Amino acid sequence: DSGVxxxxxHLITATGQRVTLRCSPRSGDLSVYWYQQSLDQGLQxxxxxxxxxxxAKGNILERFxxxxxxxxxxxxxxxxxxxxxxxxxxxxxxxxxxxxxxxFGQGTRLTVV
Amino acid sequence: DQQVKQNSxxxxxxxxxxxxxxxxxxxxxxxxxxxYKKYPAEGPTFLISISSIKDKNExxxxxxxxxxxxxxxxxxxxxxxxxxxxxxxxxxxxxxxGGSQGNLIFGKGTKLSVKP
Numbered sequence: 392d393s394g395v396x397x398x399x400x401h402l403i404t405a406t407g408q409r410v411t412l413r414c415s416p417r418s419g420d421l422s423v424y425w426y427q428q429s430l431d432q433g434l435q436x437x438x439x440x441x442x443x444x445x446x447a448k449g450n451i452l453e454r455f456x457x458x459x460x461x462x463x464x465x466x467x468x469x470x471x472x473x474x475x476x477x478x479x480x481x482x483x484x485x486x487x488x489x490x491x492x493x494x495f496g497q498g499t500r501l502t503v504v
Numbered sequence: 505d506q507q508v509k510q511n512s513x514x515x516x517x518x519x520x521x522x523x524x525x526x527x528x529x530x531x532x533x534x535x536x537x538x539x540y541k542k543y544p545a546e547g548p549t550f551l552i553s554i555s556s557i558k559d560k561n562e563x564x565x566x567x568x569x570x571x572x573x574x575x576x577x578x579x580x581x582x583x584x585x586x587x588x589x590x591x592x593x594x595x596x597x598x599x600x601x602g603g604s605q606g607n608l609i610f611g612k613g614t615k616l617s618v619k620p
């Protein structure tokens with residue numbers, strides 16, 4: 392158990408809909424990272440928050456947004472969903488600003504039908 | 505453009521033998537490299553890392569070798585055990601730059617199967 396909790400584990404939704412994925416980092420970790428893993432792809436970095444503020448942005452679509460709350464949990468919002476958004480979404484956390492040894496949650500499997 | 509490449513999607517090894525997983529990168533600015541292991545239905549788990557100032561790092565049965573001139577790193581597992589069967593991801597980072605450049609760039613993974 393990495394200490395990073397992601398909910399829900401599975402999500403099935405229709406195209407055009409909006410969903411929210413939730414992540415609770417390890418106790419004491421200030422950074423939260425979101426990654427997307429599509430079929431046969433490596434993990435693609437989406438966005439990082441550090442202590443409530445956006446720190447870095449990767450290949451995140453404009454339809455996607457995230458935030459980190461004062462209690463340090465984070466939510467990833469995916470809107471106007473398309474079939475191609477079906478993927479595993481991982482959250483990771485680390486103590487500091489860099490994810491040199493980030494701890495990953497179990498992921499949320501999103502299926503868009 | 506894939507900056508971190510794991511060209512072998514799968515590898516099968518006999519229990520007790522050495523497993524060698526390879527990774528190539530294209531960005532010479534990367535200065536920190538990591539290996540993650542992933543079991544089905546679980547998130548990736550950090551395994552071992554190496555800074556670009558070193559060429560070898562060892563932790564128990566796991567050793568990572570870095571060849572900066574060839575932009576190549578490898579993970580050696582000796583001896584291999586059935587419990588090592590998993591997908592192994594190589595990742596690279598520009599640790600000293602921070603921001604989006606400091607985040608991990610992952611390869612697509614190599615599935616290791618260790619047969620009893």
